[in-house]
Amino acid sequence: MNHPAPPHAEDLAGATVAITGGTGSFGAVMARHLLEEGVAQVNVFSRDEAKQDLMRRSFNDERMRFFLGDVRDADSVRPAFTGADFVFHAAALKQVPSCEFFPQQAVKTNIVGSHNVIETAAASGVRALVCLSTDKAVYPVNAMGMSKALMEKTAQAYARNNPTSGMTVSVTRYGNVLYSRGSVIPAFVAQLHAGQPLTLTEPTMTRFLMSLQESVELVKHAFLNARPGDLFVKKAPASTVDTLARAVWGLLSEDEPDVRVIGMRHGEKLHETLLSREEFVKAEDQGDFFRVPLDDRGLQYEKYFTEGEDAVSHVADYASDNTERLDVAATQALLRTIPEVVEELARR
Numbered sequence: 074m075n076h077p078a079p080p081h082a083e084d085l086a087g088a089t090v091a092i093t094g095g096t097g098s099f100g101a102v103m104a105r106h107l108l109e110e111g112v113a114q115v116n117v118f119s120r121d122e123a124k125q126d127l128m129r130r131s132f133n134d135e136r137m138r139f140f141l142g143d144v145r146d147a148d149s150v151r152p153a154f155t156g157a158d159f160v161f162h163a164a165a166l167k168q169v170p171s172c173e174f175f176p177q178q179a180v181k182t183n184i185v186g187s188h189n190v191i192e193t194a195a196a197s198g199v200r201a202l203v204c205l206s207t208d209k210a211v212y213p214v215n216a217m218g219m220s221k222a223l224m225e226k227t228a229q230a231y232a233r234n235n236p237t238s239g240m241t242v243s244v245t246r247y248g249n250v251l252y253s254r255g256s257v258i259p260a261f262v263a264q265l266h267a268g269q270p271l272t273l274t275e276p277t278m279t280r281f282l283m284s285l286q287e288s289v290e291l292v293k294h295a296f297l298n299a300r301p302g303d304l305f306v307k308k309a310p311a312s313t314v315d316t317l318a319r320a321v322w323g324l325l326s327e328d329e330p331d332v333r334v335i336g337m338r339h340g341e342k343l344h345e346t347l348l349s350r351e352e353f354v355k356a357e358d359q360g361d362f363f364r365v366p367l368d369d370r371g372l373q374y375e376k377y378f379t380e381g382e383d384a385v386s387h388v389a390d391y392a393s394d395n396t397e398r399l400d401v402a403a404t405q406a407l408l409r410t411i412p413e414v415v416e417e418l419a420r421r
Contacts, residue, residue, distance in 0.1 A: 076300050077241050080159065080201055082110075091116040091157040091199075093144055093190055094164030096124035098253035099205065102285045103161060103292065108134055116140055118153040119164070144186030147193055154197040161292060162190050162204045165224075168255060169209070169217050173339040176216035183220035184227060191231050191242060201241045203295050204228045208248045208281060208345040211352075211390075215340030225304065232302030233369055243299030245291050246306045248281025248345055248393065252413045257314070261321045262417060270331040271322060276315035278337075279344050279393040282404070283309050284411055294362050302367025306347045311393035312404050320404035325417060348391035363391070 090107050092100045095117030104115050118140045119125060125139045142149025144164045154160060165183050166172055172179040187204060194202045206225050209218030228242045252258050261271050283291075291307040299305070312320075315332070322330040337343075348356060348363060356363040389395060399407065408414045 077239055079297055086111040087113045088158040089114040089156050091153050091160045093118045093162045095119050096121055096128050099163045103289050106289050116153045144190055145181050147189040150193045154193050158200050160194050160199050160202045169215050169340045170338050172217035179216050179220040184223045187224040188227050195240050199240050203292050204244045206244050206246045208347045211346040211349050214342055229302045232367055241299055241301050243295045244304045245295045247283050247288055250288050251284050252411050265325050270333040271318045272333050272335045273314050274337045278314045279311045281309040281311045281393050304365040306363050308361055310397040310399050312399040316401055316404055320401045324405055344392050344394040346390045346392040350388045350390050353391050354388045
């Protein structure tokens with residue numbers, strides 16, 4: 074089967090690129106990166122007109138166009154994709170507790186909305202589409218993770234069912250993005266400024282740690298290297314949330330750490346997983362990244378009985394409790410690479 078060749082980095086120059094959820098933390102960083110790469114136009118698609126106005130004023134770049142709509146409504150997606158060469162799909166409901174209380178909303182945005190994005194992109198002649206997922210999609214125990222897992226399956230099913238498509242669809246998975254909107258570090262910083270103790274759900278909980286810039290690197294790696302249906306993860310260190318809290322406290326306060334445990338929230342996992350053992354045994358090591366190729370077997374079930382995966386039982390998951398574990402000093406060194414943390418330190 075002849076698959077479309079992956080784009081080259083130079084293909085971005087002069088291209089039109091659309092970003093769904095483009096006013097979010099990832100969208101803003103990716104948009105800036107794309108503009109630096111010399112794209113002709115960035116189409117920012119989102120449902121929040123206030124954030125669009127703020128982003129428009131902040132960037133002040135005539136190469137940016139803003140499209141108001143919702144991925145749930147395919148008709149509203151179409152104008153943003155018309156004439157687009159490439160699409161980065163970041164629109165999602167991402168907060169674990171809110172998806173636990175309103176799972177049907179997670180289904181509408183993360184699954185149905187992603188289906189709309191994929192089908193509209195293909196119909197619009199888009200060459201490459203990268204869908205952003207999460208470690209919570211592996212062995213999911215919460216509605217957010219379950220809906221993102223089905224988003225992944227929707228993307229991979231398109232690749233499997235449309236082998237002659239001119240569009241390459243791929244998926245990226247990553248863990249906690251440091252200082253992204255709604256993440257724990259801005260909450261810690263706000264608590265410090267208010268003179269309050271830092272609240273932890275469970276001190277022994279571990280989480281992968283990644284900067285926004287690293288998330289852009291992962292998505293760009295997928296963009297430049299994917300074959301249809303591929304899944305990519307970036308190798309990442311982890312820390313306990315207790316270590317993370319103490320690292321933030323130590324950077325921004327000279328007092329003894331004041332930490333209060335409040336218990337796990339709805340739908341939280343003790344540890345997160347980026348690759349299941351079933352995926353890990355098939356993964357290709359690409360240096361800083363793992364690539365998991367699409368299982369493109371059809372519905373001829375004989376293959377399931379004649380071909381086995383004997384190595385699966387001897388491989389562990391790639392999880393936050395068995396990856397590189399950072400101590401407080403190493404976590405602080407990582408935090409010092411985050412622009413928002415650098416700004417906080419400059420204010421001291």
